[in-house]
Amino acid sequence: MAELDKFDYRLLELLQENSRMTGNELADKVGLSSAACLRRVQRLRETGVIERDVAVVSPKVFGKRMMVIVLLTMERDRPDRYILMREEFAKMPEVVQCHHVTGAHDFVLRIQVSDMEEYSAFVERVFHEPYIKRYESLAVLGSLK
Missing domain, CATH: 1.10.10.10 (Winged helix-like DNA-binding domain superfamily/Winged helix DNA-binding domain)
Known part of the structure; x- marks a missing residue:
């Protein structure tokens, strides 16, 4: 570099x-x-210092006005699920960012949805699997940077 x-x-x-x-x-x-x-x-x-140029499109254009940050913890006895979860999150249009992290949680997700009803449906569809130990939802009130 x-x-x-x-x-x-x-x-x-x-x-x-x-x-x-x-x-x-x-x-x-x-x-x-x-x-x-x-x-x-x-x-x-x-030289790869700048990896790519992207357009940051406002989610509001697509009616996705609500952002939720999710702290997700997996069951520790299911390490095989980590790879599968990353692949699944990559396919979900609601998941606009996914970070596999260290510490108390395993994943930090940024979810973009239209409203709480859509988020509730997402939670029911995704987070009630036996290999998911717990999740914590943080509704974003505003973004500073």
Whole structure:
């Protein structure tokens, strides 16, 4: 991986906020020429520092106004289920993020649904399996960052 300097880190911060910034916009904020900024961004992409550019679409466009964070704990005697759960979560449209984590819980999920009724149906469909020990739901009131 490429050696990064303060200009690279600043470019990465800016691009995480808006990956469509022009060379001129980047130059104004970083203190390098537009061409230098664009060369650096290209190098960051080619070396894998920037893995991909994505569009962050508001879930509200699809009527998914409610976000729930779920802390999921599996039964410890079923390690075979971890791989299967990851595969299942990847297929579920409600699950927009899934993290396999250390600590008291096994998975942290970000669920996007239209309302509590849809979330309730999701819970009934997914979380009442014998290999799931417990889950904790955290309804998101607002996002700061």
